[in-house]
Amino acid sequence: MKKFVLAAAMAVLSGPAFAQAYPARPITMIVPFAAGGPTDIVARVVAEPMSKTLGQTIVIENVAGAGGTTGITRAAGAPADGYMIMMGHMGTHGAAPALYPNLKYDPTKDFAPVGLAAGTPIVIVGQKNHPANNLKEFIDWAKKQGDKSNHAHAGVGSVSHSTGILLNSLMGTKPTFIPYTGTGPALNDMMSGQVDYMTDQIVNVVSQVQAGTIKAFAIATPARSPALPNLPTTKEAGLPEYEVSAWNAIFAPKGTPADVVAKLNDALVKSLDDAGVKKRMDDLGAVMPQGAERSSAALQKLVESEVARWTPVLKAAAAAAK
Ligand code: ASP
Numbered sequence: 001m002k003k004f005v006l007a008a009a010m011a012v013l014s015g016p017a018f019a020q021a022y023p024a025r026p027i028t029m030i031v032p033f034a035a036g037g038p039t040d041i042v043a044r045v046v047a048e049p050m051s052k053t054l055g056q057t058i059v060i061e062n063v064a065g066a067g068g069t070t071g072i073t074r075a076a077g078a079p080a081d082g083y084m085i086m087m088g089h090m091g092t093h094g095a096a097p098a099l100y101p102n103l104k105y106d107p108t109k110d111f112a113p114v115g116l117a118a119g120t121p122i123v124i125v126g127q128k129n130h131p132a133n134n135l136k137e138f139i140d141w142a143k144k145q146g147d148k149s150n151h152a153h154a155g156v157g158s159v160s161h162s163t164g165i166l167l168n169s170l171m172g173t174k175p176t177f178i179p180y181t182g183t184g185p186a187l188n189d190m191m192s193g194q195v196d197y198m199t200d201q202i203v204n205v206v207s208q209v210q211a212g213t214i215k216a217f218a219i220a221t222p223a224r225s226p227a228l229p230n231l232p233t234t235k236e237a238g239l240p241e242y243e244v245s246a247w248n249a250i251f252a253p254k255g256t257p258a259d260v261v262a263k264l265n266d267a268l269v270k271s272l273d274d275a276g277v278k279k280r281m282d283d284l285g286a287v288m289p290q291g292a293e294r295s296s297a298a299l300q301k302l303v304e305s306e307v308a309r310w311t312p313v314l315k316a317a318a319a320a321a322k
Helices: 002-013 038-054 066-076 091-099 135-148 159-171 183-191 202-211 258-273 275-284 296-321
Strands: 027-031 058-062 084-089 111-127 150-153 176-179 197-201 214-219 245-253
Touching: 027 038, 027 066, 038 058, 038 084, 038 111, 038 183, 038 197, 038 202, 038 245, 038 258, 038 275, 066 084, 066 091, 066 245, 084 091, 084 111, 091 159, 091 245, 091 296, 111 135, 111 159, 111 183, 111 202, 111 258, 111 296, 135 159, 135 214, 150 159, 150 183, 159 176, 159 183, 159 197, 159 296, 183 197, 183 202, 183 214, 197 202, 202 214, 202 275, 245 258, 245 296, 258 275, 258 296
Parallel strands: 027 058, 027 084, 150 176, 150 197
Antiparallel strands: 084 245, 111 197, 111 214, 111 245
């Protein structure tokens, strides 16, 4: 009898109201690049405290390819129920429209933005045995190399690719491109001296620059980073036109209910306020979003302004690279 009563109570609890309590099962977060790179790092740093707030595990799934657009296309087409979300970035949600004429998603229309996770300044790095010792020497070297230099990136439209073609267009250089499924594996090849240079999000390179396993030539932000205080800015080092910063942000598919997006945003904001997350992000050189920058509405505005800003610049840089 007791058993029956319990079963009846469970049936009531699992009725429509109860079924809607989100999240009721693990959430998948698509990282559209290989494990170990910056997008993966940022995703893992914020996902753990988010899981605690939400009371459900966030499972990271790396779906790499086509500069991140493969994973984002897949996640954009997932049911809009909050159980599949994604970590996008300035490439997938800012640069890609300029470089993929047949992109299967519109970053400004096909997502429910959750929130900005990190700002990530761009650093110009080279292999440890690179003959250049500063940005000016690097530019001279790159100009002399022609197509003999190897430039690593994470696929067309990625942050490293878009910021890389921008750098090449400013230097007037046409290197040989070596595409990877993410800048994690690209960094490994740079450490073993197989590629010459790349431009990447600071969070991927800080510890290797500090350890001296790769060289950094400049940071492309107006001010130096506290994580790499000895590294000059591009302005200080002689290429002031090269100022560019990237970011990582969480998105859900378009049509995700507002209360689900709000829960995800709340969990992200709590994660950014976590002392351990802040320390890790600071150590990695990430710029933590503050106050109003953390809202879903602010992310929508950021995506719109990034697409508008990057489209003409990158179309011109891509044409110059041909
Ligand atoms: N930072 C990489 C990019 O160039 C991707 C990655 O996270 O591996 O877009």
